[in-house]
Amino acid sequence: MKLNRYGFALRLGGLAVILLAVACSASPTPIPAAPAAPAARPAPRPPEVATVSPTASAASQPTPAATESPRTSGSAEDAAAGGESLFSWDFQEVDSGTKPAIALSSDDVPHIAYMLEDLNGFVKSATRTDSGWQPETIAEGYFYGPLDIGIGPDDVQQVAYHDHQGATFQPNKGDAVLAKKSNGKWTLEAIFDAGHDGWDTRIFVDSDSRAHLSAIDPMEFGGDGVEYYSQDETGAWTVENVGSGELTYKWATSVAVGPDGVPYVTYYDQKKNDLVLASKIDGAWQLETVDSAGDTGLFSSVLVDEQGGVHISYMKQESASSGTVMYAVKGPSDDAWKIDEIGGLDSLEFGFIGARNVTSLSLDGAGNPWIAYTDEKVVKLALWDGSQWQIEIVLDAGKDKLGQLVSLKLDSKDEPHITYFVVTSSRPLGGNIMYAKGVKK
Numbered sequence: 001m002k003l004n005r006y007g008f009a010l011r012l013g014g015l016a017v018i019l020l021a022v023a024c025s026a027s028p029t030p031i032p033a034a035p036a037a038p039a040a041r042p043a044p045r046p047p048e049v050a051t052v053s054p055t056a057s058a059a060s061q062p063t064p065a066a067t068e069s070p071r072t073s074g075s076a077e078d079a080a081a082g083g084e085s086l087f088s089w090d091f092q093e094v095d096s097g098t099k100p101a102i103a104l105s106s107d108d109v110p111h112i113a114y115m116l117e118d119l120n121g122f123v124k125s126a127t128r129t130d131s132g133w134q135p136e137t138i139a140e141g142y143f144y145g146p147l148d149i150g151i152g153p154d155d156v157q158q159v160a161y162h163d164h165q166g167a168t169f170q171p172n173k174g175d176a177v178l179a180k181k182s183n184g185k186w187t188l189e190a191i192f193d194a195g196h197d198g199w200d201t202r203i204f205v206d207s208d209s210r211a212h213l214s215a216i217d218p219m220e221f222g223g224d225g226v227e228y229y230s231q232d233e234t235g236a237w238t239v240e241n242v243g244s245g246e247l248t249y250k251w252a253t254s255v256a257v258g259p260d261g262v263p264y265v266t267y268y269d270q271k272k273n274d275l276v277l278a279s280k281i282d283g284a285w286q287l288e289t290v291d292s293a294g295d296t297g298l299f300s301s302v303l304v305d306e307q308g309g310v311h312i313s314y315m316k317q318e319s320a321s322s323g324t325v326m327y328a329v330k331g332p333s334d335d336a337w338k339i340d341e342i343g344g345l346d347s348l349e350f351g352f353i354g355a356r357n358v359t360s361l362s363l364d365g366a367g368n369p370w371i372a373y374t375d376e377k378v379v380k381l382a383l384w385d386g387s388q389w390q391i392e393i394v395l396d397a398g399k400d401k402l403g404q405l406v407s408l409k410l411d412s413k414d415e416p417h418i419t420y421f422v423v424t425s426s427r428p429l430g431g432n433i434m435y436a437k438g439v440k441k
Helices: 013-024
Strands: 087-096 098-104 110-116 121-129 132-141 143-151 157-163 175-182 185-191 199-205 211-217 225-231 237-241 253-257 263-269 274-281 284-291 295-304 310-317 323-330 338-345 359-363 369-374 378-384 389-396 402-410 416-425 430-440
Touching (some): 087 110, 087 121, 087 389, 098 416, 110 416, 110 430, 121 157, 175 211, 211 253, 211 263, 225 274, 263 295, 284 295, 284 310, 284 323, 295 359, 310 369, 323 369, 338 369, 338 389, 369 416, 389 430
Parallel strands (some): 098 143, 143 199, 253 295
Antiparallel strands (some): 121 132, 175 185, 199 211, 225 237, 253 263, 263 274, 274 284, 295 310, 310 323, 323 338, 359 369, 369 378, 402 416, 416 430
């Protein structure tokens, strides 16, 4: 019997049926409707002391042009003494929903995609306007997240998500879907592939405004792991397995494309408990272990800078409820990965409705990494300022429970835009979509 990291059977016997029933409603029992949106409430406030000073050992800019990345003997937070906030934060409630992702158009307007995972669920997108957030429905049905949103040079929103394609589990149905908004209307394209795949989708939109996706074909449904989806110049899709082997769908993937057109996909190897980077070189997928120290590589986020350097944020699990956020960088001329510990999370819940995208990575105009990270109680932001890490507490949730998901983008002024959600119900998972904008002091 194959066991997962907590000793639970994943595929065989009755529990596999239970997993199917939970994830895809193998029994055609409707999930209760989501609760009505709660009354508006005051926006949360960050704590008075919101930053954590970086370690003294951090030394140089972590870009391929630098000779070394920042290195620490412990995490940046471990050596901290506290400090003043770098930003003034504006918090706004966007809409009711869960599992949001954010993208910025060329004029720095934020767009947030989000969803409700229910038999009568939805996928929506909200755009910030002068009169407030303007939500619109992309699709209605039975969907699964996290989803993702990307915007290319053409300023067209592109949203990727998993559609069950029915109210009951069917092994030959269930695919990734790409929604695009053009001329004011949303068009939906299912990316058909054998099996029930396209889970936990991520998207990268390249310089030609073409979408690249990573997703999971889950072992629970007979799938063989991480998949990469790409479009050619005609819009035709190719779906490839990167060679990860069987994996479940709980620990996230991430996708990016380098300036030379090479695609990169990161994922957690749950058999070896390692962070793995897959890259397609000369037409073949190559797998590289980035970090193998401890139980590491969960919830990764990958980007490639203009010089071809690869940057990854991710989490190392420390206990049943805690983890350390990590950062790895490798320049085009580097022989080895340079790895830092960024900070800790102490209120994590793992499992089917547990942690999802707990790290989100962006690069500023100088190529410096910024990492947003979260658990059920806090949202934090770590940024490399060219000589040291600076860590800021964006939000202390207090009595609220956060959804363990965060999405970060930087605008043309290198000011952060962050989305996350506050949990209002557990089954079905319901929440309030939140947005935080940081303005430099």
